[in-house]
Amino acid sequence: MYTGQGVDVFEEAKQRSLQDYLEAALGVSAYKSGSQVRMDACPHCGHSLAGSGKLRIKGDRTWQCYGCGLFGSIIDAAMWLTPGCETPLLAAKDITGGNTPPAISPVERQKQIDADNRKVEWQVWVNQRIHEATRQRFDPAVWDYLVRTRGLSPDVVTEAWHRGMLGSMPANRDQATLWLSSVVGDTELHYAGLWKEDSPSPWIAGRPLVQFVDTKQYAEFRVLFKPTNPKTKKSLAVGKPGVPYYWKGSNSSRCLVTEGCLELLAALSMGYPGDMIATAGTGSWRISWFKGLADKGVKVFDLAFNNDHRVDPSTGQISNPGKECQVELARELQSIGLQCADASPKEVGDINDALLRLRQKSQ
Incomplete structure (x- = not known):
């Protein structure tokens, strides 16, 4: 797509620094993590806990979020961040015009960060409560998935459970909802952002395989099947990342x-x-x-x-x-x-x- 002066506006937009653009729009700084460039905020799903590093910037040209799973170029980022930029052409023109304002004000950004931090603290509490409850019983459907479908040694699965790395919830979503209500509490699940008001069940219900890091501050809840919908995530990460x-x-x-x-x-x-x-x-x-x-x-x-x-x-x-x-x-x-x-x-x-x-x- 060319402008009246014969300039390819898409190419010009893509040559702009993605890192500079995201730092200005999101109001946070990128940083090195190993040999990678990371950010604690995403054009789509917003800010996260400091140090989460959920967004990766590749070669200053593309971004990928390990939180929401989306990825794209500077043009995709502008379409998410800038009101009125519903098409790639509008986004490219906005980028090259230098008119892109910060996506949110510093006050709004701090409110979002504070709210996210509170939500993550609740998620840590939820993980610890679920971990305690999963010491009592291992769901047969989860056991069958790990041993028969994934081919893991029964001794390894048993030892991982005893060490606290693995846990399980009821495989049936309705039963898992009742179990979570009993173990964690409906209000607490809402505080943790794991149960939306318009949803009949928590997000983690239906993901009965639970994998815990040693601190129990971070856990991954996993489905027992291969999703047919590409938008369905196999795992849902909950809590504070930071240790393997x-x-x-x-x-x-x-x-x-x-x-x-x-x-x-x-x-x-x-x-x-x-x-x-x-x-x-x-x-x-x-x-x-x-x-x-x-x-x-x-x-x-x-x-x-x-x-x-x-x-x-x-x-x-x-x-x-x-x-x-x-x-x-x-x-x-x-x-x-x-x-x-x-x-x-x-x-x-x-x-x-x-x-x-x-x-x-x-x-």
Whole structure:
């Protein structure tokens, strides 16, 4: 799309600094997290707890939010942030015109931050109450999913439950709603932002597999099926992020690094003897974790991120977020003198997929 002077307004808009634009519009600063650039706010879902790092800025050209799952360019951001910019053309013209005001005022922003902080504190309380309640019983449907569908060792699942890493709620949504009302309380679920006024059940009902980090301040609630709707998230993250899932092994000279809790348990089911940590998704690691583990005796970090082979149907471009993130992490570890090795699956998929292939070959 060209202006009257023959200038491509879309190309001009895309050449603007995305980081500068988001910092001005959202009123927060971006910061380095390892080799990545992160922000605690998103053009779509707004601000979050300081240090959440939920938004990743890639090459100053695209953004991706690990909170709401949306991603896009500077033009997509302007369409979300600027009133009246309902089309890409209007957004591009607004960006190049330099007329984009901050999305919200400093006062409004602080109110939103304070409200989000209160909500997260309630979520931490909810996680701790649910963790206590899940020490009593493990739902059979969740057990069947982990052992039969995911192929995890029954001993590993039992030990993970005893260690407090795994928990379960009733698999039936209506039963889970009653269970949550009893264990947590309707009002508390509303305070935590987990039950909207117009919804018949809390958001976490229907996600009966619960994965807890050691602090119990952060948990992921997961469905037991592959969503048919691409907008349905497999996991719902609740509480304060900041520490990884952790498993103390018998050989602390090595540490396996995976993208999720289930991948960690799959590696354990395959016999990995060392310590293990799991991030809460691609790119959400922090270099301080590895420095701390190295101080405790870890000599080599075995990086086992997902081997994702994705093809964009609209462009035909191939991407591999897991591999790309692993390369970034390896570079960062090596820059501070830490050793690492490639332990990712050679075939497409994650460690759990490798475990399932191994199980099939042995049958």
